Amino acid sequence: MGTKASTQRRTGTRPVRRMAGVVVAAALCLVAAPGIAAATPTNPSDEQISAARQQQDAAAQQVGSLSAELATAQAEVDAARAQSAIALDSFQAQQAEYEAAHAASDAAAASADRAAAELATARTDIATFARQSYQQGSTSPTLEALTTADGPAQMLERAALLEAAGAHQGDVVVAVTVAEEQARAAESAAQASLTVAATLKQEAEDALATAEELEAGARAQAAGLADRQATLEQELAQAQQALLGLQGARAAAEQHAVQQAAAERAAAGRAAAERAAAERAATERTPAPTRSLVSAPQSDTSAGTGDSSAVETAISAARRHLGTVYSWGGGSLTGPSMGWGVDAGIVGFDCSGLTRYAYAQAGISIPRNSRAQYAALPTVSRSELQRGDLVFWATNTNSPATIHHVAIYLGGGQILEAPQSGSVLRVTSMRWSGFIGGTRPTA
Template sequence: MRTRTTTERATGNRPARRVAGVLVAAALCLVAAPSVASATPTNPSDAQLGAAQQQKDAAAQQVGALSAQLATAQAEVDAARARSAIALDTFQGKQAEQEAAQVAADAATAAARRAEAELTTARANVADFARQSYVQGSTNPTLEALTTADGPAQMLERAALLEAASAHQGDVVVQVTAAEQQARAADAAAQTALAEAATLAQEAADALAVAEQLEASARAQAGALASQQAAVQAQLQQAQETLLGLQGARTAAEQYAAQQAAAARAAATRATAPTSSTSAGTHQLVSNAGAGDSSAVETAISAARRHLGTIYSWGGGSLSGPSMGWGVDAGIVGFDCSGLTRYAYAQAGVSIPRNSSAQYKALPKVSRSDLQRGDLVFWATNTSNPSTIHHVAIYLGDGQILEAPQSGSVIRVTSMRWSGFIGGARPTA
């Protein structure tokens, strides 16, 4: 019975286990009724065993070849997803720059409007001065006012008043000139700011288009990989069932022969054969828990945990919670990786940048040996180049992370992955 059990554990194939089980059960029944010769299991010939061995070798070679192909395909899918995440990161950075440029453009436009209003007021003052001069019959009423004075005292008084009036008229002309210059400068600044904002908006749109294309490609590759995996699994299962059926037949025959020999010895010696049993021990790896961080860390982790099971949304996540995704995930409300980490720490009053590469750049760095609960952990396609960072998660300690992994999945707690790990950062430092 040990041989059949070992085979079943190695394959994990239920149909094959049922076939082998039926054959062995039949053999056991024959031990109780040795006179029924027709039920004796047939032991395969050497030729049959050779053919079975060839089939087994062929199946093993096929599995090896298919496993290599699947590994290559999975690597291509992972690389495509990383490129998509980097492109999305670039878009989010450009979007932030464009929003800042738009604020500056709006301020410049408001300044230009104020300057234009001041210019309009100054021009109205000049027009009023011209209108008064026309009514008086001269643009210089000084001589007329002095010659019509009743005496020296009135003449001196009028002279002082006329001097003040002339100074005011001169100020009006100066104000018009200054207002015209300010209006032109403000309008130029507004046009420059608007042009810069428009350029950044276009750059952001271009980055989004690239990111959408890469994400769509990654998803198409992932779908093709899933189909290929299903086909390979079906082929492998069929090969295993065939091989195990042949092996089961031989196992049943060998066990039947051994049981018949044991029964014959028992009848001859009137003694029972000793039996033995084995037990397997268990080994459990124990991980040491790291020290806890500040209350801000626990607040952030609690905020992230509240959204376990929330769907991943490409570009989703705001300071207040899940939000609509971009491009291929338009209409899907959830978080992407950096959207989740920024949201979580915002609930603890800690402000960090929106995208993963900016978070890594802005925050204090932590090496692998110094990681503690609440640190952010980052992955990159090139661990010597931070610009290739494509994913971020929250380190929970005990070899666990909390993350929004990728499209089609949900926010989860999972084991820490060290392949592609570029470093950690501590938002509360």
């Protein structure tokens, strides 16, 4: 909001505050002072009442304006918190993809190492063959072996042996070629996986930074909203007190006049009765009627319970942590864990961390983040919700991509949730605004 508007709003409230203080003081003076119970109250003039009403109307107009601004600010806070939750959800999903890519990179690197070892072995075989040929004095020993044979039989035998040796040497050459290709392919795969992993890691870090900024902004807006709420309530109370003070003073004065007239009439009646009594020899007394009080009966209500053992195990596990601090990004399969970003160093649960932990204790595995939980589990409509179902909220109820919160439905219009930073795990009423649907982990 602009500086000019803020200045106008601040300066515009000062006359109301000053007038409210003056009117309250006047009203207090108009009422009977302490210790003078019989004093006659002063009736405010019509001009005083009119001025106070005008000031109250002006304050009411400012209250209405501030209320509209507060509603807009609250909507902005809710939207910022929802976007923060979505950003955290994205970070968790991208972090999982990064870990998978890193594992693929490690596997590719191991494959490259094995190919390099095979290549080294093949090269050693080639070097051995070359060295032996050199030591024999010829790189082609086939002709020498055949020409030095003692006879046809030995020549045929040597020819068979040389043919086998040549085939082996050819296998060595092929092995070298294959090993080199495998090494190059494995290295390329490893580099590609590392590139993908680095990209995903950067995206995850960017998503986390965005989430931190959104959450910090939401908290700042919430703090400002609370301050303005206190100011609004104070100004409204002052305006109402001012008008009610004068109205009360007038009512007291009018009531006093009525009582005085009644007292005068009563005194006149008593005087007349005394005169009549002097003329009568006896008086009649009639007992005052009595009334009996009958107390109304009280109604009693009872609630039913019951569901599957897995649902009750999950709910019981979540209930054990009621009152645990909310931690942005916190929650593991075994309990509360350290949060991230704005809640770094805080041990607790976020919304999807709580639901995943609860059902893990019942032996049911569900994804880490809220959008993945909604996508992976069987969906149920509002009319089909049962105790133990997961319920989800989104900024756009037609788009699951905007899901930002999840809780456990307890039945009877109650949910168990990890709400937001600065709060604790709690049981509260179901909220239908922004509700996009439910899922059933036990289905």
